[in-house]
Every structure is written in structure tokens, then in C-alpha cells.
Amino acid sequence: MSDIRVRFAPSPTGYLHIGGVRTALFNYLYARQQGGKFLLRIEDTDRQRSTPEFEREILDSLKWLGLDWDEELVHQSKRLDRYREIAQELIAKGAAYESEGAIKFKMPQTAVKVYDIVRDEVAYDSKEFDDLVIMKSDGFPVFHLAVVVDDHDMGITHVIRGEDHLTNTPRHILLQQALGWKSPKYAHLPLIFGSDGTPLSKRHGAVAVTEYRNKGFLPQGLVNYLALLGWNPGTPQEIFTLPELVKQFSLKRVIKSNAQFNPEKLLWVNGQHIRALPGEVYEDQITAFWKEKPHSPSKELKINGTSPGNLSSEKDRGQGKIPEMSEEKWRKLIALYRPRIQTYGDLKDQAAYCFAEPEYKDAQLMNEIKGNKSVTGLLKQLYGVLEELGDFEEVELLDQKTKQVAEEAGLKPKDIIHPLRFVLTGGTASPGIFELMSLLGKDTCLKRLSAFLS
């Protein structure tokens, strides 16, 4: 156990966003790796914009991501007296003065050096800085004072934050010097931008953690991707679990230049995690995702009474249950789609025809198949063959029988498989047709066939 103490200090004026997660993550990784403490401080001195709801969202998001923190939460709003005390102390020392109801820090005229772990030494001349308001006329501290006081009181040894604070650092150091306090070590992280190089915002798509959660991203996928923005292990490894990151992380390998957020790579990383998960974990997670109301659009997945197997009746719907597909079928389904999805939410788009009647959107293809006598003849024949089968449990048998129909007509397997896929799914892409037939079940398959052929 080292005495390293770091902190993440969000303002509850909005949801936890991508940039915040990255900052929190790097603090977390450093603390856990060094055997130090990862603390949380809520910077809620902006009374207008801070809300308890946002605070709860932020904490929820951090928990979901697996970034657990140590010790009690610190709220700046509860430390107002302390800031006032320090401000008075600065006045008493002649380092600050009152001005129009506010208190200003008298900026010493001196050279300041910031030793930054990421970018080495950065020098400033404080002649460039104006006197700094530290207490607003409403009696609330300004960010700079609160940060310096809190970091000191919390025993913070390393301040790891975004590069947007780099230029604030000399002011903070001057404040610390005026108070006779030791400065923590600093590490400024590169910023994350959108694909057009401007600060990440809603224009660039999802920025809030909750949005990613709702879409069915895995916390480890998001964490993994974000770890790679501004840091790399120096090895070709790209896929990491949190513990692996903790082990390999190093502030020394933090990149200096800003990065652009690339949603496509995030998707890929997430897909890798989906495939790397132990089977049971995958099953539990994706099942929970589709069951849990607040975080899944599962209503949209529903399902008319006409779904495969014994799907839910009208009454059962909206209960937040997986459609009353048997446990066994649901498992088959998610196994079949595992290599095909990048987020749990993808199931909705890709397997829609498992939960509702297929939509034949491609009218041209529809007519092509329907208008082709030999194809429809083949399908009718197949219908007859399938009807004779007991159930559709045996994939091998379905395979055999279906191909046999084609062979007997002097055709190739795909000559029947492709039209059949279209009939059953309404499209041209699906998992293996025989696995799919088995999944849908005999009734559904026959029903779709006869409906199509009639």
C-alpha cells in the first residue's frame, strides 16, 4: 500500500461523458496499479447548474464501468466555510484583497515552472496572469481556490486531469506557495475530440456513458477503447480487461497529442469483448440487458403473437421479460448471433425476424422469387418434406432433407437455401439457415412458407 492518492472531480452539471470517463479511468488505473487511493470529489459550487440527479447519474456510470472509488465522497458545497477561512488567511497574509465584494488573489510577479509527468517541464511567467478572483461576491469559491484547498486537504499526491487545465496549473502552484503548501505532482492528459477535430459534443453522436450503456455496450469495451485514446502499452495488444489495464498502465506512456474519438473502433473493441467473454457471462449479460427495463429498448423488440416457438402472449408482453421464448431457444439464439453483433442492442436489428413476422422490404427480390415457378415449386416440395419431420431439433437432418430436395431437382443447395432464407427472414443475411430453421421451429417455418407461397 503506497500513499499515492488521486482523485476524479466531476461537476454534477451534466451526465458523465466520454472525456470524463477517460480522466476517471486514468486516475483509477494509476491508483490501483500503485496500490494508492482513488477518491471522488463532487465539484458542485456552481449552484445554478449542479443537480443531485446528475450526481447520481455520474456515480451510477462510474459503478457500471467498474471504477470503484475509495473513502467518502467529498462535496465542495459542504466545505464553504473552509474556503472562506483560507481566503481570509490569504488576506491576512497580504496575498489577497477584497474587490467589489469578491476576493482576489494578488498574482505574484514571478517565473513558475510546472513539472508535468506527461510533458516534462513547462515554464510560465506569471506577469501574464491577472489577479485571480478566488471568492465570488456571493461568497462561493471559484474553481481555482476550491481545487487547491481540496487537493491539499484530501492529501492528493497526483493530479491527473485534462490538458485544458495545463495553463491553470501555474496559478494553482502560486496559490499553494502563498499558503505554504506542497504542490502535488501533475499529469495533463490529451483532450478527446470529435471526428472533425472540435470538442466532443452531441453533434458527434453519443457522448454520455448512459447512452452507451443503453445501446448495449459493455463497460469493459468502453473502458478498453478509452484507455487506448491517449495511452498505449507499447506492445501490439489492443484488447484488455480492466485488471490487465491496471497491470500495464503507465503515466509515462501517456500520449501528448489530442485524439479523435472513433466510434467504429469502439464498436470493434466492444465486439471483441463480446466474443472473448466466457459463455455464461455473455449469456447473463445479454439476457440482463434485454430484461432490464431502464437500460434496454426491449419493448421495441416485441413481438406479435405470431413469433417463433411459444412466444409471449399479448399479456406477458411489457413485463420486461425476454419474450417467452423458452430458455433453451433464447440461448440458442444468442449463441447464434454472438459472432454477428458488436453491441447487445444489435440483436434488435439483426434478429428481428425471430421475434416477429419477417418484413419483405425488397419488393423486387420478392417478385423475382415468387415469379419463379421452379423456385416456388421447389419450396412447395420442401414444405412437404419438412411437414413430415417430427420436430426441427436436429439441424443435421434439416440440412440433409433440404439439400436432398434441391439435388433431386438437379439443383445446387444454394438454389433452395437462398430463397428459403428470404422467405424465413425477409432478407438475405442470417445465421446458418439450418440452425435458424431449428431455432424458429417447425410451426413458424411452415407457416412462413405457406404464407409466402399462397
Add this chain to the structure above:
RNA sequence: GGCGCUAUCGUCUAGCCUGAUCUAGGACGCUGCCCUCUCAAGGCAGAAACACGGGUUUAAAUCCCGUUAGCGCUACCA
């Protein structure tokens, strides 16, 4: 404007400190091929970058200077 930070494929990046091993490596995306009943997944291959200009040196992506560009700070926001 002033001050500060940054600058390798479209994007994330390795390499830069300790110059020669770099005809610049990996990943996402893209293209093609293989696998194959389609789509994925997986495998293989390909196109794709050292911002620009000066130095230093036998030798520079790597060191130095300048230019340009991007970003940040310059609030009684955080």
C-alpha cells in the same frame, strides 16, 4: 492578440529520449482473396503517413531553429 501545448497512414498509434536495424511497424475503417448456403466471425493480401523550410551529422521520422496548422488558457464556469 498574448501565453502555453501539440504535429507519423482517413482515425488510434509504435518508433523519437539513447540518430544508422525505417524501402516507417500494428490496429480500426476501406479494397481483394480464402472459408462458405447468405451475413458475420476467422485467416491471408493490398492501398494508405514521417506538416513545411532550414540547419547539425558520414547518416535524421528521430537532435536544433524557424514557419504553418490545430488545440487549450486568457470568466465573480469548472
